[in-house]
Amino acid sequence: MNLICNASHYSHQHTYLDEDENGEYTTVRKLTFNPKGIASLHHEVKGLQWYAQQLKTDVDSCILKEDIREKAGVIILRYVHGETINNLAPPQKTLPRFESIIQHYKTVFEQCQFTISHGDYSIANHIFRGAEVEWLVDWEHFNSELPLGYDLVTSFTQPFLFWLMHKQRLSRKNIEEGQYFLKQAQKLVGFDQSIIKHPAKWMRKVCIEHKSLWGSQYKKMPFAHCQPTLIEHLDSVLGVRK
Amino acid sequence: MDIQKIVKNSLKLQDGIWQSDSGGYWSNIEQEQMTKFLEDLDSMDSLAVVRKHFPQHEEVIFSPQRVGGVGILDFQPSDVVLDAGCMWGALAVPIAHMGCQVIGVDQTRESMQLMKSRLDEAGLDQAQLVQCNLNKLQLADESIDKVIVNGVLEWLAEGNVELDSFQKDKLSKNSQTKKADTDQNPYDIQLSFLKKINRSIKKDGLLYLAIENRFDIINFIGAKDPHTGQRFITIWPRFIQEFMAKKFTGRSYLTWTYSKAELKDMLIEAGFNNIEFRYAFSNYRQPELVLTDNGMKQCIPLRHRTFNSIIKKVLLYSLETVFYSWLRLSSLAPAFIVIAKKQ
Numbered sequence: 001m002n003l004i005c006n007a008s009h010y011s012h013q014h015t016y017l018d019e020d021e022n023g024e025y026t027t028v029r030k031l032t033f034n035p036k037g038i039a040s041l042h043h044e045v046k047g048l049q050w051y052a053q054q055l056k057t058d059v060d061s062c063i064l065k066e067d068i069r070e071k072a073g074v075i076i077l078r079y080v081h082g083e084t085i086n087n088l089a090p091p092q093k094t095l096p097r098f099e100s101i102i103q104h105y106k107t108v109f110e111q112c113q114f115t116i117s118h119g120d121y122s123i124a125n126h127i128f129r130g131a132e133v134e135w136l137v138d139w140e141h142f143n144s145e146l147p148l149g150y151d152l153v154t155s156f157t158q159p160f161l162f163w164l165m166h167k168q169r170l171s172r173k174n175i176e177e178g179q180y181f182l183k184q185a186q187k188l189v190g191f192d193q194s195i196i197k198h199p200a201k202w203m204r205k206v207c208i209e210h211k212s213l214w215g216s217q218y219k220k221m222p223f224a225h226c227q228p229t230l231i232e233h234l235d236s237v238l239g240v241r242k
Numbered sequence: 243m244d245i246q247k248i249v250k251n252s253l254k255l256q257d258g259i260w261q262s263d264s265g266g267y268w269s270n271i272e273q274e275q276m277t278k279f280l281e282d283l284d285s286m287d288s289l290a291v292v293r294k295h296f297p298q299h300e301e302v303i304f305s306p307q308r309v310g311g312v313g314i315l316d317f318q319p320s321d322v323v324l325d326a327g328c329m330w331g332a333l334a335v336p337i338a339h340m341g342c343q344v345i346g347v348d349q350t351r352e353s354m355q356l357m358k359s360r361l362d363e364a365g366l367d368q369a370q371l372v373q374c375n376l377n378k379l380q381l382a383d384e385s386i387d388k389v390i391v392n393g394v395l396e397w398l399a400e401g402n403v404e405l406d407s408f409q410k411d412k413l414s415k416n417s418q419t420k421k422a423d424t425d426q427n428p429y430d431i432q433l434s435f436l437k438k439i440n441r442s443i444k445k446d447g448l449l450y451l452a453i454e455n456r457f458d459i460i461n462f463i464g465a466k467d468p469h470t471g472q473r474f475i476t477i478w479p480r481f482i483q484e485f486m487a488k489k490f491t492g493r494s495y496l497t498w499t500y501s502k503a504e505l506k507d508m509l510i511e512a513g514f515n516n517i518e519f520r521y522a523f524s525n526y527r528q529p530e531l532v533l534t535d536n537g538m539k540q541c542i543p544l545r546h547r548t549f550n551s552i553i554k555k556v557l558l559y560s561l562e563t564v565f566y567s568w569l570r571l572s573s574l575a576p577a578f579i580v581i582a583k584k585q
Contacts, residue, residue, distance in 0.1 A: 002520075002537035006310035006530050012307075014313045023536035031313045033336030034306065071339040071364070232382070 001029065011217055012037030013140070017079065027064060028077045028137075035071045036216065040140040042068065045075060047118070047139025054108045080135040082127035087162050091174045094123055094159050098181045101126060101155050104133035106188060109151070114189045116144050119213070121151035122158050145213055149191035150206055157199045158183045160238050161222055164230060170237070179240045197241065200234035243322065243343040245370045248442075250380035251371065258358050259351065262374035266349035268397065269329075270299060276352045288359040303356075307528040308332040311452055311579050312390060314520065314532060317342050321387040324437070326376055327394030331357030334369065337390070344369040345386075347379060376435060381442035389439050392452045393527065396469060398435055399428035399496040428498040429508070436512035449514065449582040452526035456499040458547065459565050459574040465556070479528035502573050505580065514582035521573065521575035523566070524548075532579055538570035545576075 005015035016029040032041060045066055052059040066078040085093055101123065109116060118125070119141025127135040160178055163170060182196040195202045200223065207214070207224040214221060223231070245570050250263040267273050279295045299323060302308070312333055317323070319341030324336040328346035330353050338344045338361065346369060348354050353438060354371045361369050372379075417494050426434075439449055445544045454468060456476045464473045475486050476499055487495035500508065502519060522529040524544040533540055543562035546555040 001314045002534055002540060003310050003314060003529060003532035004537075004540055006528070007306035012306045014310050015539075016313060019534065019536060023534075029313075031308045033313070033339050037306075069341050071366075072336070072341070101514070 006142065007032075007037070008220070011040070013040050018076075025079045025081070029074060029078050030060030030077070031072075031074045033072050033184045033231075038068060038071075038073055039215065041075050043142045044069045044138075044140045048077065050116070051136060051139065054111060057179050064123040080127050080137070082129045084127055085123050087122060087124050087158060089123075090168065091159075091163065091170065093198065094175050094209055096131070096176060097123060097126070097128060098156060099179075100128065100131055100133050100178065102152065102181060102184055102188065104136070105155075106150055108136070112198065113161050114148055117142070117146040117151050119143055119146065121154050123155060141213065141217075143213060146210060147183060147191070147206060149189045149195060152185035152189060153182070153195065153203060156187075157203055157223060157234070157238065158222070161200065161226065161230070161234055164234055164237070165222075165226065172226060178238050182238070198235045199238060204231055243345075244372065245345065245369070245372065248322070248324075248345060248382050248385045249372055249374070249376055250349075250382055251372075258362075258371070258577060259354050260370065260372040261351075262372065262378070264349070264375040264378040265351060265373050266375050266401065267352075268327075268348075268350050268400075269353060270302075271296060273352070279569060280352060280355060283355060283359055288356055289362055291359075292356070302357075302527065303330040305332075305528060306336075309336040310529045311392070311520075311522060311526055311532050312450060313336065314498070314579070314581070315388060315448070315450060317388075322385065323388045323390065324381075324386045324442070325390045325392070326379075326399070327391065328357060328371075328531070329353045331360050331472075333392055335360050335364065335366070338366040339371045340366070342388075345372060346370070347372045347374055347376065349373065349375045370556070377431060379438070383441050384447075385442045386442050387444055387447045389443055389447070390450045393454075394452070395435070395451065395453050396428075396497045396499050397430050399426075399431045399498070400558055428496050432498065433508055433512055436509065436514075440513035443584065445584060447583070449509075449580070451509075451582060452522065452527070452577065453505070453580075453582040454499050454577050455501070455573075455575055456504070457501050458576045459561055459571075460558070460576070463561070469499075470495065502571055502578065505578060509580065509582050513584065515585055516583040518581045519572070520579040520581070522570045522577040522579050524576055526577040526579055529577075529579075533572075535570075535572055538566065538572055541566040541570070542543055543567065 002017045003014060004017055007014050012032050013033055014031045017025045018027040018029060020026050030041060032038060045063060048062050049059050052062050062078050064078060067074050120138055125136060125138045126133050156178055182199060186193055186196050203223040207221050211218050245260060253260040253262055279291060282291045289304060292303055317337060317340040321342040323337050323342045324345045326347050328334040329346050334344050334346040346357060351373050354373055358371055461476050466473055467475050472490060475483055484497040506517055520532050520534060523531040523541060530544055543559045545562060546558040551554050565574050
């Protein structure tokens with residue numbers, strides 16, 4: 001078993017990948033050693049159960065074991081093979097995936113009128129097979145409290161935040177693509193148009209208002225904790241004026 | 243759990259901690275600083291006391307990252323788990339949360355008092371604490387499911403240690419603090435301990451052993467040994483290590499660490515026949531990655547982030563990229579986590 005994501009000071013959950021005798025990954029094990037991590041495990045299970053139902057997939061083939069005890073616990077999930085893209089990947093790798101992200105969102109969330117949220121619908125939590133989304137992971141913030149549009153605005157705004165933070169060069173075409181998908185998200189979900197004029201400011205406001213939803217992970221949320229000048233800069237770059 | 247059926251030393255229960263006739267002091271904190279700390283422990287919770295007196299150690303005591311390595315084990319509530327050298331309970335308390343029957347053994351009563359507070363605050367009454375020098379610990383045969391030896395093996399040949407002054411020491415008082423029975427070399431002391439552990443674990447039990455790699459890549463470029471504070475010392479043959487230690491600190495070099503091959507040989511000699519290695523990045527205390535040989539494909543440079551100097555950042559990033567990410571040389575990893583079984 002390989003530990004690939006240790007708990008941070010903010011989360012209490014460790015993530016391990018199990019290998020078979022050929023060295024191929026077969027399962028994902030999420031573990032917590034203290035009561036603070038148990039809520040995350042419960043949300044993860046609930047989220048995955050809901051997701052599997054939406055995709056008409058057998059839940060038992062996704063969640064292989066659930067052993068949540070009074071003060072600690074472990075869940076074992078099927079490992080889904082595919083390509084992942086982290087938040088710091090360059091625009092030429094990230095932007096072509098936006099179409100499949102919005103299509104997958106429509107497939108999964110339209111049935112509930114978009115009132116249920118994944119809670120961290122960033123590109124890093126998508127597993128791609130070719131151009132399509134194969135699976136969505138990390139359901140620990142699954143909820144029905146976040147406002148309409150939060151998930152998709154996260155997908156299309158967060159990469160730009162990280163690019164600006166790391167002084168990544170952005171072309172006019174990159175920005176226009178980001179704006180196009182924000183408009184598509186607004187059309188699909190039907191949230192207020194004013195949000196896409198100042199998407200970063202709105203993201204920050206929502207993160208702060210729902211602080212209790214994130215629990216200890218609130219401390220690492222980029223929109224809540226980056227400099228206000230960066231938020232303004234991002235809105236001036238990405239905000240949709242027309 | 244009847245502790246006296248597992249720990250065969252003569253024990254007396256004193257304020258919730260089983261006292262043997264051997265103890266000592268090993269800590270990051272000077273012993274004389276502990277008095278006020280212990281006074282406050284009666285009236286404040288453990289986290290508040292640490293924040294008040296030793297805030298620089300909060301992370302090493304309480305961080306959930308500490309237990310990342312042991313998560314590769316499968317803990318069942320019926321397990322009897324011995325944490326040898328449990329100190330503040332960084333591993334023992336989380337393992338107790340899993341529902342296991344935990345025995346924490348340490349020579350330093352002060353550390354165990356903090357651990358006891360943590361256990362009481364969490365309502366974990368299935369843990370037992372034993373103050374005993376690990377070299378004098380006597381265990382019943384085949385009585386334990388899992389033994390945790392986390393950053394302890396290399397210290398067995400040393401006596402009492404106050405870590406800060408130990409690492410800064412030149413020719414001075416610490417030469418008095420060597421163990422009385424150091425007519426044995428460190429290897430023999432460590433081997434004797436491992437044999438004892440081997441006898442104590444059940445047929446299907448295991449040893450979890452975490453220790454720095456003697457040939458960690460950064461040791462070749464002059465990184466300080468985390469035990470003695472000396473540069474380059476771990477990579478030399480033993481007689482040169484001894485010469486360097488005597489010349490610069492006035493005492494013998496006793497905190498022996500090993501290469502992968504050496505460690506495996508020692509474990510086989512101790513009676514373990516089924517030995518699996520994992521590699522901890524960037525260290526075993528708060529690992530970000532714990533990888534198998536096959537898992538080395540997941541390895542990424544990590545240690546450059548802890549330095550401010552651009553030159554050091556570039557050097558470390560390059561070294562780790564080449565040796566870990568590209569060449570996947572696990573034998574040069576920062577630390578080993580070994581799962582050893584009898585069969």
